[in-house]
Amino acid sequence: MKLKDLKKMAAILSQSNQYRVTEKYQRPEFYNIGDSDPKLIGVFLDIEATGLSSAQDKLIELGMVKFEYSENGRIFRLLDEFSRYQDPHMSIPEYISKLTGITDDMVNGHQINEHEAASYLQEVDIIIAHNAQFDRTFFEMTFPAIPPKAWGCSMCDIDWKIEGISSHKLEYIAYKYNFFYEGHRAVIDSLAGIHILAQDLPNSKQPVLKQLLANALQLKFKLWATDSPYDSKDLLRARGYRWSNHPTTNYKSWSIELAEDKVAEEIDYLRSNIYGGSTLNMPVEIVDAYSRFSNNYKHLQNATKYQDKIEWIKMLCLK
Incomplete structure (x- = not known):
């Protein structure tokens, strides 16, 4: 049966309101054309690893796909791909092989050239991953000398819940x-990620990118509510705080990440509802697109770079 006949059948089924038809991903020739805006270069990056623990597991596959985009979020065309295996020098767990299809034999003896990966990323303006915390951690562990880029996350930088995607x-x-695709391989996951970025959001109607x-x-x-009373934990959790380790001092505390316009309101809330009106003395991290999700580049948020904002937060805490 020809593709055009299948498309007709799919249209009939969809119009009946009794079926939902999804289409297998096909790499498009382009997404948009004829835009006079300056073109930037993005990369969607995906990593497959032997597991989820950055302390114990290793990268086994790196996939990256470049694409053209503009500052208003329009994607134009896909560019070249980068796909490499990496020998983790450990046996790939059976469940990972079943999930990804990657076996010990496929990665045996392979080593990704760090200079080659750095060259591929040289002209790139932003790296995007789905769960960038995971991907950037493994990427930097494997390639510690590659200079930092701005990073975005298609999982946490989109409010999918508000858009009706649960x-x-x-x-x-x-x-x-x-659409659907054969997942858990690095390049196809990257292509699927770009395909989603090229769509409009269901409710707000703006481009996903x-x-x-x-x-x-x-x-x-990032505000750290250190030494908060134990009985305030439910209030903090309900407000979006997470219990985690501070990246430099390694103590555990409730923390929340906010945009700049929410900081003053949150400090007022903490003073009034958590700390009983007392002066606050809380650690604050200022994170930009180059240092977020990173353990290697925390020095980029040094006191001199954002000194004015650090002083502003100190004044808010003293009020």
């Missing part, structure tokens, strides 16, 4: 955009 899983988001860029490129302020 799961953050890439395959589920693809399903909501009426436009919202991602707006969120990824703004400064983030």
